[in-house]
Structures are given as structure tokens and as C-alpha cells.
């Protein structure tokens with residue numbers, strides 16, 4: 001497995017947000033963490049990359065115990081994280097944003113170039129010199145993902161990648177994620193509903209009030225009406 005979390009607990013101040021979360025993601029698979037607003041998806045991702053200081057449990061990435069490592073060391077090991085708020089540099093062009101994300105090639109991870117990324121996200125190719133501040137939300141979303149890929153991660157976590165995208169762009173996003181998977185990346189996405197997750201995911205976890213309450217294949221989740229009705233927004 002690329003990434004394994006065991007008994008992950010996370011706290012903001014005195015409030016416990018995650019309770020014994022366990023999850024795994026392997027190379028070449030797309031894994032969805034599904035849950036309602038406030039269920040703990042973003043906190044899980046932030047905890048995995050080291051952004052929640054108060055956490056316990058065991059986190060193993062690529063065979064290395066990262067439980068006690070600071071964020072920059074975890075990222076340097078090849079764990080890419082794209083937060084929900086699109087943090088592009090609005091004063092820079094599309095190409096310059098990609099330059100900022102560049103890191104050396106990494107063993108066991110696909111190597112990306114700007115040209116390969118323009119192939120992956122064709123609509124970005126037509127706006128290389130455009131100021132990133134003058135892009136639509138969906139385009140900015142793609143640019144954030146592309147910039148993260150410039151770091152040649154072996155696993156990428158995408159927090160609600162389909163959020164706020166126009167239907168046509170949703171399909172482009174799904175295709176891009178499937179292409180990452182086919183390159184051998186482990187992809188972990190968070191989603192509020194099943195629709196987008198179903199298009200791309202091999203396996204799914206459902207999180208509710210900080211606890212994992214379903215773990216199975218996407219086919220199993222699709223077939224389990226009771227679980228879907230109990231835990232997911234319609």
C-alpha cells in the first residue's frame with residue numbers, strides 16, 4: 001500500500017474531530033472518502049499531510065512512518081495535497097504557476113512536464129500566458145491540481161475536486177483523474193455525494209462524525225441502498 005492510516009485521531013483544541021480513522025490507498029487506484037458537510041473529510045486529509053498538529057495514530061507512506069514528520073518532509077516524500085480552497089498565485093500566469101510547483105523526478109512516481117500536463121488538462125493549454133486570476137473557478141481548480149503534479153507525487157489527495165464545476169468540466173476532471181490513476185498514481189479524493197466518486201473510484205470509505213462507517217468497493221457501495229440512505233446527502 002502507498003498510504004496507510006491506522007487509528008488516526010485528530011483534535012482542534014479540546015474538540016476531538018477524528019476517531020480511530022483507518023484507511024488505505026494503493027498505487028494505481030482511486031479511493032474516495034465520502035461524507036456530508038462537516039463529517040471530517042478535510043480534517044482527515046490535513047491530518048495525513050501533517051497540517052493538524054494535534055493528532056495520534058500511525059501513518060505510513062511508502063513504507064516510511066510519517067506520523068511524526070512535519071508537513072514539508074511529508075510533501076518531499078511525494079505526498080501531494082490539493083486543498084479545497086484553490087491556492088493559485090493570481091498574479092502569475094498559468095505557466096508560471098506550474099513552474100512554481102516543479103520538483104525533481106522521484107523514483108516510483110510518474111514524472112510530469114508542463115507539456116504533459118497541458119495534454120492532461122487541454123483547456124489549460126490554450127491559456128498558458130493568461131494571468132491565473134482571470135480564470136474561471138473550474139480552470140483554477142485544474143491549475144491547482146496540475147501544479148501539485150509538477151512536484152511528481154506518488155500519491156495525490158484532492159479535496160472535493162468536482163465542487164462547483166460546470167457539468168462539462170466535471171467530465172474533464174474525471175478523465176484527468178483516471179489518467180493520473182493510469183500513470184500509477186494513488187489518488188485519494190473527498191466528495192460529498194456519490195455521483196462524481198462513482199465515475200472514477202475503485203473503493204470508497206464513508207465518514208460520518210469523524211468515524212469511518214463504511215469501507216468497500218464502489219460496486220458494493222452502489223449496491224448498498226441502506227448505507228447510502230443513512231450516510232449520504234441525496
Ligand SMILES: Nc1ncnc2c1ncn2[C@@H]1O[C@H](COP(=O)(O)OP(=O)(O)OP(=O)(O)O)[C@@H](O)[C@H]1O
Nearest residue numbers: 012017035036037038039040041042043044084192
Ligand atoms: N480549524 C478548526 N477549528 C475547530 N474546528 C474545526 C476546524 N476545522 C474544522 N472544524 C470542525 O471539524 C469538523 C470536521 O470538519 P471538516 O472540514 O473536516 O469536514 P468536511 O467533511 O471536510 O466538510 P466540508 O465538506 O465542509 O469541508 C466540523 O465539525 C468542523 O466544524
